[in-house]
Each structure stands twice: as C-alpha cells, then as structure tokens.
Amino acid sequence: MHLMVKEISKTLDRIFTLDNISLRLDKGEFVVIIGPSGCGKSTLFNIIAGLMEPDQGTVWIDEQNWTGKAGRISYMQQKDLLLPSRNIVDNVSIPLLLKGMPKAEARRRAESYLPDFGLAGFGHYYPRQLSGGMRQRAALLRTHLQTSDILLLDEPFAALDAISRHSMQLWLKDLQHRYGSSILFITHDIEEALLLADRIYLFSARPARVRLEIDLLKERENGKDISLLKQHILAILEEETNI
Ligand SMILES: Nc1ncnc2c1ncn2[C@@H]1O[C@H](COP(=O)(O)OP(=O)(O)OP(=O)(O)O)[C@@H](O)[C@H]1O
Ligand SMILES: [Mg+2]
Structure with missing residues (x-):
C-alpha cells in the first residue's frame, strides 16, 4: 500500500x-x-x-x-494553468523555486527534463506560443517536478x-x-x-x-x-x- x-x-x-x-x-x-x-x-x-x-x-x-x-x-489541478508572462522553463521551475532551489539551478534542472516531455528546444517559448498538447505536457512537467x-x-x-x-x-x-x-x-x-x-x-x-x-x-x-x-x-x- x-x-x-x-x-x-x-x-x-x-x-x-x-x-x-x-x-x-x-x-x-x-x-x-x-x-x-x-x-x-x-x-x-x-x-x-x-x-x-x-x-x-x-x-x-x-x-x-x-x-x-x-x-x-504532486497534484495537477483541473484546468491547471501556466503563467502567461513566464516562459516554459520558468513556469515549470516554480515547484523547485518553492523548495528553495537557486534560480539558475532550478532552470538547469527543468531544462534537463524538456526532451522527456516532448518540449526540447521550447524552453524559452511562452505558453501562448505552444499547442494545447504541449501546454499540457508543460503542466505535467511542472507537476512532475513537485518530485513526488x-x-x-x-x-x-x-x-x-x-x-x-x-x-x-x-x-x-x-x-x-x-x-x-x-x-x-x-x-x-x-x-x-x-x-x-x-x-x-x-x-x-x-x-x-x-x-x-x-x-x-x-x-x-x-x-x-x-x-x-x-x-x-x-x-x-x-x-x-x-x-
Ligand atoms: N471550495 C468549494 N466550496 C464550496 N463548494 C464547492 C467547492 N468546491 C466544489 N464545491 C461543490 O462541491 C461539489 C463537487 O464539486 P467537484 O468539483 O468536487 O466535482 P467533480 O466531480 O470534480 O465535477 P467535474 O467532473 O465537473 O469536475 C459541487 O456541488 C461543487 O459546487
Ligand atoms: Mg472536477
């Protein structure tokens, strides 16, 4: 259990x-x-x-x-939204920053996961520049980085x-x-x-x-x-x- x-x-x-x-x-x-x-x-x-x-x-x-x-x-709420003013790396780093990780390290860590989440090369894009599926994968990556x-x-x-x-x-x-x-x-x-x-x-x-x-x-x-x-x-x- x-x-x-x-x-x-x-x-x-x-x-x-x-x-x-x-x-x-x-x-x-x-x-x-x-x-x-x-x-x-x-x-x-x-x-x-x-x-x-x-x-x-x-x-x-x-x-x-x-x-x-x-x-x-790790919890992804219904209609979990990315912050429109932050790019994907900064959006998905949020849980790491909340845990007290320094910003540069949090960014590096977040970036290392982009390929696994089908987002390689899109780290500097803003949510509005991504497809619906990509946005959902970014939200899933942010959930994943809550590291539970x-x-x-x-x-x-x-x-x-x-x-x-x-x-x-x-x-x-x-x-x-x-x-x-x-x-x-x-x-x-x-x-x-x-x-x-x-x-x-x-x-x-x-x-x-x-x-x-x-x-x-x-x-x-x-x-x-x-x-x-x-x-x-x-x-x-x-x-x-x-x-
Ligand atoms: N924070 C809250 N305060 C008061 N009532 C709430 C709150 N959150 C949800 N409710 C009410 O609780 C009931 C259940 O809502 P909930 O969102 O858990 O349903 P759900 O099964 O997730 O529905 P859906 O499949 O549409 O997402 C509803 O009557 C809703 O209006
Ligand atoms: Mg619901």
Whole structure:
C-alpha cells in the first residue's frame, strides 16, 4: 500500500459531497476515477493533496497519516494553468523555486527534463506560443517536478482533441513506466479509463460513493471482453446521471 484513503466524508456549503470514500493506490499503479460531473472527484483530490480537511476519514501515505497536510504529493489541478508572462522553463521551475532551489539551478534542472516531455528546444517559448498538447505536457512537467512519486491528475487531457489526446495517453503511460510513478487520474472518458487504468473506481452521483471497483489487470488476464466492461460502466453512469 502506497496511498490509502480511508472512509472520507465531506460536506461543502451544506452540500453533502463525499460519502465514506475509501480507496487505495499501490506503488507503480495507474488508478482511474470515473464519476458523474459534480459528484465530488476534484474535492476528493483537494483532500488527498492536503489542501482541504475532510469532515471524517484519513489519508495515509506509506503508513503515515497525511490528512490535511500538503506537500507530499504532486497534484495537477483541473484546468491547471501556466503563467502567461513566464516562459516554459520558468513556469515549470516554480515547484523547485518553492523548495528553495537557486534560480539558475532550478532552470538547469527543468531544462534537463524538456526532451522527456516532448518540449526540447521550447524552453524559452511562452505558453501562448505552444499547442494545447504541449501546454499540457508543460503542466505535467511542472507537476512532475513537485518530485513526488505519487501524481494526482485531474482530467489532464479534457481540453484536447481526440488525436492529440490519444498520443498524450500513450506518452503518459510510457512516462509512468520510465519514472515508476504511481498515478491517480480523474476522467469523464470511459475509453481513456480503459486504456490507461490498472484499476478503476466508479463513483456515484453526489454524494460520491464508490459504486464499483474494477481490477482491469485481472479482467484482462482472465480474457474478459473489455467492450462488455465498457457497457457495464456506461449503464451505471447513465443510471447515476438520471437520478
Ligand atoms: N471550495 C468549494 N466550496 C464550496 N463548494 C464547492 C467547492 N468546491 C466544489 N464545491 C461543490 O462541491 C461539489 C463537487 O464539486 P467537484 O468539483 O468536487 O466535482 P467533480 O466531480 O470534480 O465535477 P467535474 O467532473 O465537473 O469536475 C459541487 O456541488 C461543487 O459546487
Ligand atoms: Mg472536477
């Protein structure tokens, strides 16, 4: 066990949002959360990252209680924006500067990662000069340089067209293998979930509960027809959205 979310509940502005959510992320795993819009997925990420306290429940990382404490996890928030007035190297160096690294060293370090993130030669470009996919990779690099082995990614590819999205998905999977990171990933896209995930948690409508957990690795090993799984997930999501 790497990350464990235990019985988290949260009410926001009198709206009951998270209802007793428990989940786990093992080392090197890719776990995807799918659920109806507004059910509380981003709220759960804010709690896991320690930006928000739960009303009940705990967040455990490597057997330590991290509930309500930030700084342990790399987190890319939904619509995570690059600063328009800074070039890519300066944008992605931010987490290193926050940790007290001198500016020149932070820049050098950031630059050394550009090729792996498909941004070689673009360090001095400004966000407006990059494509949507490149901007997302820069935001992912900034998240990566928060240097945690655990990444929370909240719908990182939602704004991309289908083709760039697919190449980004393959690229992320490859990156994960190279760096051995553990990833918790939110999406609305069932195909994306089925392509990326080792396991999937399907959330109910608000208040979010875990409706279903699917061990895709096991399902694949057992030769399960993935298109049947897709239909099953779709049926549950439709049921949840019709309430
Ligand atoms: N900081 C906040 N204060 C008060 N209410 C909030 C706050 N953040 C979110 N909410 C409310 O909490 C509920 C869950 O929102 P959240 O953003 O977690 O949903 P989500 O599942 O991420 O949705 P989406 O799929 O559309 O991104 C919504 O009703 C939202 O209005
Ligand atoms: Mg959200």
